[in-house]
Amino acid sequence: MVLMSIWVGYTEPEPDIWLKSIVNELKYLKTQDIKVKNTNYNLKVYGITGDCPALKKILNFIGHGGYDCCWFCYVHGEHKNGKRQYLYQRSIRLRNTQAYLHASNEAHRTQLRVNGHLGKSILQNLLDVQLPDSIVIDYLHVTLLGHVKTIGAAIYHELKPFQRSTFDSQLKRQRFPHFFNRKVRPFTEFSNIKSTELRNLLFYCLLPNLEAILPLEKLAHLALYVCSIRLLHEQVLLGDETGIIADQLFSKFYEDHEQHYNGLQNYVLHLHVHYSKMYKNHGALANIGCFGQEDLIGNVSSNHHGTRYHGELITFTT
Ligand SMILES: [Zn+2]
Known part of the structure; x- marks a missing residue:
């Protein structure tokens, strides 16, 4: 880069x-x-x-x-x-x-x-x-740090106190294969959550851990979103229809959004409408997120210490 x-x-x-x-x-x-x-x-x-x-x-x-x-x-x-x-x-x-x-x-x-x-x-x-x-569109910001974080917080705040502690302890105990770089954090540490943790939460933890907690209708509605993003995240899982099926799942999620969340139909949610075209034109979400760029910016800012010679410093750090 x-x-x-x-x-x-x-x-x-x-x-x-x-x-x-x-x-x-x-x-x-x-x-x-x-x-x-x-x-x-x-x-x-x-x-x-x-x-x-x-x-x-x-x-x-x-x-x-x-x-x-x-x-x-x-x-x-x-x-x-x-x-x-x-x-x-x-x-x-x-x-x-x-x-x-x-x-x-x-x-x-x-x-x-x-x-x-x-x-x-x-x-x-x-x-x-x-x-x-x-x-x-960068799905790291729009999906993970955007809509996943928003609906994650909304779901958590609707839970009863004992449900929250059950959910948090389940997340703490969640085990992943050794090649997963990050685990997931409990929602009590949600303000410091990283995008890769949100990705693991979305794809692997939300649905199984909320199965016994959320009403069935709300869980099914959330599953539409999880499955839609999961399809778009990978290479074609369902042939040429992958992007179309993901779009149909997301459209149903978007249509019923107000029944399950109050006032969260913001611009980042709307941008998901354009994901299937983006998938067709540019490829899977896993290949186009800004993870690499964010790492580079983080590396530059953590090595920034007051010098005026940013050019030399950046050349050295990269
Ligand atoms: Zn639009």
């Missing part, structure tokens, strides 16, 4: 200022042949990924609490009980490449908000796959 630029500061960066020189350098590199052992290679820029605040910045979009904030479709949020909600819709109208480009150019020209666009993205002329197809 090559680290090309890093922003260290207390305020959010302005991508046009921060990334201008590195984007121009990449555009230049794309015009050159890169020769390795008598073979010429060309640089292609495939896509962009990150958490929602980072993506909205680099895509020059409104934030994830806005009314038209989805990068892929025209879902219009609703203000309900003091929260922005993106309620289930039977059909969604997708943004196509021409409409996406037109709206961003219009926003740039008029300096006004157009369907969620605030202007052009600095990546517009750099990416080889057109926007919005080149946007890769």
Whole structure:
């Protein structure tokens, strides 16, 4: 992994200022042949990924609490009980490449908000796959640290005290095969939970440990979500139908969401609607999460100790 630029500061960066020189350098590199052992290679820029605040910045979009904030479709949020909600819709109208480009150019020209666009993205002329197809949702932030954490906390808070202690002690005693890097934490330590622990919790622990605790309807509803993400996480388990079946399971989960959770239909839940297309275009969730990038950022920040020579420091640590 090559680290090309890093922003260290207390305020959010302005991508046009921060990334201008590195984007121009990449555009230049794309015009050159890169020769390795008598073979010429060309640089292609495939896509962009990150958490929602980072993506909205680099895509020059409104934030994830806005009314038209989805990068892929025209879902219009609703203000309900003091929260922005993106309620289930039977059909969604997708943004196509021409409409996406037109709206961003219009926003740039008029300096006004157009369907969620605030202007052009600095990546517009750099990416080889057109926007919005080149946007890769990061399931680490959207699913694990996003919706799994939210519904996990909601379920836990609805349990009676003795059910909570039973559930926590079951999680503490949970054993995994030796090649699992992390165990799961009890919910009493939920604020410090890591994304890999949430993944193990979602795939292996939630359903069996909640079987005797949750009402059957709620457990079945949760199973729709677990099975949907499990299918999308791996290579094709059910042939060409894998993404479609996962989407059908998730759609049912989304449709009945309000029956089991109160006011949790937020933007990260809505983004799951676009997972099946992403699975078809970019592959399984296991291959596209930001685990590696997060590790690298963690490594850089833990080695940061007040120097002004960040370039040398980063080169050394990576
Ligand atoms: Zn959408």
